[in-house]
Amino acid sequence: MKTWSEIVEVQPLASRIITNSIKKDRISHAYLLQGDRGTGKEEMAILIAKVLFCEKLNGIDPCQECSNCKRIDSHNHPDVHWIEPDGKSIKKEQVEKLQKEFTYSGLESNRKVYIIKDADTLTVNASNRILKFLEEPSRQTTAIMLTENSQSIIPTIRSRCQVIDLKPLNPLFFKKQLVDNGIEAQLAVLLSTLTNNLQEAMDWSQEEWFAEARKLMVQLIEILTTSPIDGYLFIHSHLIPHLKDRNDQEKGLDLLLLAFKDILYYQIGNEKKFVFFDPTNALLEKAAMTYSGEQLIDILNAILQAKRKLKQNVQPTLVFEQLTLQMQR
Ligand SMILES: [Zn+2]
Missing domain, CATH: 3.40.50.300 (P-loop containing nucleotide triphosphate hydrolases)
Structure with a gap:
């Protein structure tokens, strides 16, 4: 542009x-x-x-x-x-x-x-x-x-x-641009939700960091739905070390937010809205059974609050610890 x-x-x-x-x-x-x-x-x-x-x-x-x-x-x-x-x-x-x-x-x-x-x-x-x-x-x-x-x-x-x-860009238009550039459709949907910058989206699609961050969010949700008590350990051993600076931390929270939104959409049967998960992923069902709709909304709010805290320079480790406790409920 x-x-x-x-x-x-x-x-x-x-x-x-x-x-x-x-x-x-x-x-x-x-x-x-x-x-x-x-x-x-x-x-x-x-x-x-x-x-x-x-x-x-x-x-x-x-x-x-x-x-x-x-x-x-x-x-x-x-x-x-x-x-x-x-x-x-x-x-x-x-x-x-x-x-x-x-x-x-x-x-x-x-x-x-x-x-x-x-x-x-x-x-x-x-x-x-x-x-x-x-x-x-x-x-x-x-x-x-x-x-x-x-x-x-x-x-x-x-x-x-x-x-x-400045208004958010039309995600459909942007997604098409990504697919035209060779990005797989599901990933294009996720990227078009996270950024409207074509170059940035292309870079992320090739970045090891990004793929790993996605994987870690899936693992975190897996742990929260099977053995919530281990969530705390997991964020310290895996998640926090991967999110090295504020940029990473914000991107990580964005990914987590999108993942939990999908779980909520799964619960209300609105699969067209999926952004983070492949609709066939079994974790969706498991998580949708674990949390009530109300709990999911609380979690979404907690993630948004964590984003605000990062902006206010609250210590990131503390932000992720608090968030994990809120997600364990
Ligand atoms: Zn000139």
Whole structure:
């Protein structure tokens, strides 16, 4: 997704809002692009930056070939800065260091663009620093903040940004793309639920890590339905060691959530909705017999809560321990 006409296909409303402001030459000082993984946040941020810097802009579309476009693509443009969490949050010092660079380095223009990933991890001090910078009238600064977790954005940031909602992509359309790329149908359904990014889905389909994570979730459910008391041991010996960082942990919880959703669908006879399990898998029946509908809904809630706790930086081992206890009931 490198041009507006490509992005329009997947994010019609968001693209229209932004392209209209470009046409009227009223690009906002600060955008907050909120949407799930793979909904095109980064692609959109890159495109906005290119519109601001391209040397051969064709209407609203950047040329993709000039040195500015190319340097933005390779994250090498001196006036386009990417900020991501250093550890678990984006700290004031990171922002200050960057602003110092802006002041002293060989500036190419007075225009600056910040692209801030995981903007929900900005500390209050860091966000105040950014907001102050945005408000200096002598500068042409644009901040593009990206988040999957819009609820955690500090209100002062939200109120100063133009908020753009990115919608989940049409999973059917995406699934077809995956199958066309040689991915087996059941796996394509699972991948299209986890991401809307074709490259990412293709990578995951070949990753040892991903296949192993799926297997571990099946084993965990197997244990919970046969000998729940061993669940605790299993997460310590197998699951937690496999989920090495927050990304892994979140992906793991997503897989578990989808697996339990399938069990609920099995119970209510809605097999068309299966995402995680092959419909012939005997574990589905076993698990559907083990848990009541109410218990399954409690488990789904517990998994969602575990996801929230990870976002709030609760110690992952603790999150998985608590979740396992809740699933043992
Ligand atoms: Zn260009």
